Amino acid sequence: MNAATPAERMLTELGISEPKEIDLDAIAWTKGAVVNYRPMDSCEATIVGTRRRAVISINSRSSPKRRRFSLAHEIGHWHHHRGRILFCGKSDVCNFANGPLDPERQADGFASDLILPNFMVTPRLRKMKRPTLAAARELAGEFEASLTATLFKMTVLNRFPIVLVCHNKEKRRWFERAKMIQPWWVPAKQLDPQTFAAEMLFKGAAEQAFPRKMPADAWFDVRGGDDLEVEEQSFLLPNEEILTILKLPDEAVA
Numbered sequence: 001m002n003a004a005t006p007a008e009r010m011l012t013e014l015g016i017s018e019p020k021e022i023d024l025d026a027i028a029w030t031k032g033a034v035v036n037y038r039p040m041d042s043c044e045a046t047i048v049g050t051r052r053r054a055v056i057s058i059n060s061r062s063s064p065k066r067r068r069f070s071l072a073h074e075i076g077h078w079h080h081h082r083g084r085i086l087f088c089g090k091s092d093v094c095n096f097a098n099g100p101l102d103p104e105r106q107a108d109g110f111a112s113d114l115i116l117p118n119f120m121v122t123p124r125l126r127k128m129k130r131p132t133l134a135a136a137r138e139l140a141g142e143f144e145a146s147l148t149a150t151l152f153k154m155t156v157l158n159r160f161p162i163v164l165v166c167h168n169k170e171k172r173r174w175f176e177r178a179k180m181i182q183p184w185w186v187p188a189k190q191l192d193p194q195t196f197a198a199e200m201l202f203k204g205a206a207e208q209a210f211p212r213k214m215p216a217d218a219w220f221d222v223r224g225g226d227d228l229e230v231e232e233q234s235f236l237l238p239n240e241e242i243l244t245i246l247k248l249p250d251e252a253v254a
């Protein structure tokens, strides 16, 4: 069992133990931050505060899940970067392409632990039979989290031999690999035309209801990749990007 993160400690101190109890406005209030929702043109959220009190503003034009993640992100800034005035743009909040030392990624990490706390997600993952989009959507619904944030958490928690990868039409934008996978399994920089992901992104093919098998070398440049198979399942993101879950064979597990 991993040590509790700052966000998880915050939940535990407030006696919160179930997903439906994670009321972010109330949590912000107990920490001295008032939240207001208003239309904003140039950013997703802001925080303005002294050492003790803060006002968090959230863009009311964003979707409910986006607003929820943005608020958790600002509570993360309040915890880690207190006393600064921060304007968080669309590319700052929930951007898995940011580097690990970036304060925006730090706030995202906090948000991920506040919305999808490990101690609540882990027991649910134990009951999950396969890491499919359907299973991830069910989990995302229970936690009011985005599918991307939920899949990211599923990968980091290292329950399944999976790699999560995001591509646009030109290149790979980011990926995350379960720790159990050998580190040389790095997904391709560009989508191979034979993948189902490429069919969806470039040819408008529909999302697959179930993961489908694909030769491993369509996704990974590894020795013996033409003899191995991976399972892939993808969904489209806004802005012509696609997110794919790849379930790797036993040979890829360290």
Ligand SMILES: [Zn+2]
Residues within 6 Å of the ligand: 073, 077, 086, 087, 088, 089, 092, 093, 103, 104, 107
């Ligand atoms: Zn931020």
